[in-house]
Amino acid sequence: MVPGQVNFSGEWKLNESKSKMGGKFPLCIFGGDRMRSKTMKIATHADFLTVDVASSSSDGALVTRQEKLVFDGKQNKATYVGMAREKSSARWSDDGQTMTVHSVRSFDKNGGTADFKVTEVWKLINGGKSISIQVNERSSSGEHTMTLVYDRQLAEDYRF
Numbered sequence: 001m002v003p004g005q006v007n008f009s010g011e012w013k014l015n016e017s018k019s020k021m022g023g024k025f026p027l028c029i030f031g032g033d034r035m036r037s038k039t040m041k042i043a044t045h046a047d048f049l050t051v052d053v054a055s056s057s058s059d060g061a062l063v064t065r066q067e068k069l070v071f072d073g074k075q076n077k078a079t080y081v082g083m084a085r086e087k088s089s090a091r092w093s094d095d096g097q098t099m100t101v102h103s104v105r106s107f108d109k110n111g112g113t114a115d116f117k118v119t120e121v122w123k124l125i126n127g128g129k130s131i132s133i134q135v136n137e138r139s140s141s142g143e144h145t146m147t148l149v150y151d152r153q154l155a156e157d158y159r160f
Helices: none
Strands: 010-014 039-044 048-056 062-070 076-080 083-092 098-109 112-125 130-139 142-152
Antiparallel strands (some): 010 039, 039 048, 083 098, 098 112
């Protein structure tokens, strides 16, 4: 962490009433895992963040996944159970108050490839009691925008 940089560490719960979902969930850096998750746990390290999310698998079981956001300015492959899922890069703003994550996720589609490009802008709001994540997704089907708001949780309120 650099001096003056916000600290996203903590346990967070989606506040659906404050979030603006706009109907369709975009495919996000976590392949939708965070979009399906109501909670996330973030740990801050010197040059990266880890984000743990819990979401339901196709059989309904709760699965916890971890993503690592590295601030080296390079595009990194995100992995899930050892498989590359997408490429992403994370950067802090010059004043350390916002984090921007750019992601590209590719899918096979009718013998070709379809790319989904996602930009997320993270910032603390409500005096550090909430995280606002502005999500913009672009694909061949158009552009979608949503804002997710997560409220900080006390340890006893947080469950995976």
